[in-house]
């Protein structure tokens with residue numbers, strides 16, 4: 001079989017940004033790209049690079065100074081076929097992508113923040129110009145989740161998607177559990193280990209996961225739901241005592257920052273927040289440095305599980321290069337929707353379904369605390385499932401952790417009840433709650449008990 005590229009004219013690529021991801025893409029395109037060319041069916045050429053400080057590229061810059069050009073020179077060059085935006089940020093990246101599309105160039109980007117907010121306008125522009133735009137690397141770095149959904153799930157009706165798609169928070173939560181350290185200490189460790197940026201707000205507040213979820217929803221359900229519509233809670237209020245208490249539950253649970261979206265009665269319900277997941281489940285077992293996404297559909301009800309590196313120069317470059325090859329191979333087709341399906345405007349619905357929750361109080365020890373607390377819960381129709389106060393030393397009397405789990409209740413009702421309890425004088429800290437990933441856990445135990453009893457009676 002011939003591996004010679006079929007087209008004579010090379011496909012000219014400009015790479016904007018030469019950081020963690022860009023430098024890997026550049027190294028591959030500039031080195032032996034025969035494996036890419038074989039798949040693209042044509043030769044691929046690194047035609048230009050843009051960055052603010054080329055000299056930071058050291059020996060690569062010294063050996064190839066002619067590759068470095070201004071953004072305008074790249075955009076105005078009619079020979080450039082594809083612009084690969086790997087700078088990140090909003091303003092320059094947007095100008096570059098819009099400028100490239102306006103001049104009829106294909107675009108690849110890994111910029112989740114820009115894309116999550118702006119893909120409808122950018123893709124409309126790509127369609128108008130009849131060029132392609134792809135962004136596999138924008139979600140879960142090296143996991144080819146978007147293209148899998150775009151072309152590998154046509155036969156299914158997707159109904160649930162959930163994932164751990166932010167590496168920084170997964171690292172922090174895993175370190176808290178493994179090293180028995182508080183959140184703040186683990187955030188510092190994440191910064192030192194380069195798992196967190198110097199300003200980690202987007203990660204720890206859940207915004208990064210929310211932006212990625214917004215993109216995933218378009219692929220899975222064909223709806224555009226802006227990140228602003230998705231209720232998002234980060235991990236800043238997760239304490240070591242929550243993680244330790246979760247581990248002591250039966251069955252043992254683990255705290256993960258979960259991004260989830262479900263279709264319920266034809267409506268999408270999406271959220272990002274900490275969840276108590278079964279420690280033994282695939283999602284509970286995701287290591288600190290990996291991402292994972294689970295998809296459930298009518299025909300794959302037990303779920304398909306994708307796990308891999310969600311960040312890092314090389315894995316993310318693999319996704320970028322895959323997009324480049326896909327476009328080079330099909331560029332003659334003109335605009336092709338990256339979603340593999342039509343996407344319409346959608347609305348996120350508030351989750352009014354009942355769920356089970358864990359709540360942590362930290363109280364000043366006093367007579368009648370449990371009575372006062374349960375009186376409020378009773379007034380809101382919330383049924384307690386368990387109540388745990390660990391043995392404590394005298395020095396903890398003013399700072400006493402106290403844990404409850406509650407049976408099915410809707411989140412808004414729980415919030416109202418906790419708001420009332422928070423106003424009572426015995427609180428040393430604001431009560432915090434975490435949703436259980438599976439509401440059936442406690443009921444399942446009942447079923448198991450029932451089944452065991454039936455069996456015993458039959459025997």
Ligand SMILES: NC(=O)c1ccc[n+]([C@@H]2O[C@H](COP(=O)([O-])OP(=O)(O)OC[C@H]3O[C@@H](n4cnc5c(N)ncnc54)[C@H](OP(=O)(O)O)[C@@H]3O)[C@@H](O)[C@H]2O)c1
Nearest residue numbers: 017018019020021051052053086087088092110111311312
């Ligand atoms: N790193 C990952 O693991 C990962 C994973 C998934 C997605 N992504 C996405 O991939 C993109 C690139 O990430 P990265 O980690 O490679 O970033 P990075 O290491 O910070 O590199 C950014 C590069 O862009 C250049 N740059 C930044 N702002 C620029 C501007 N205004 N004009 C010109 N050049 C500019 C920088 O060089 P100069 O300072 O010399 O200009 C640098 O070469 C981002 O959108 C990121 O969200 C990254």
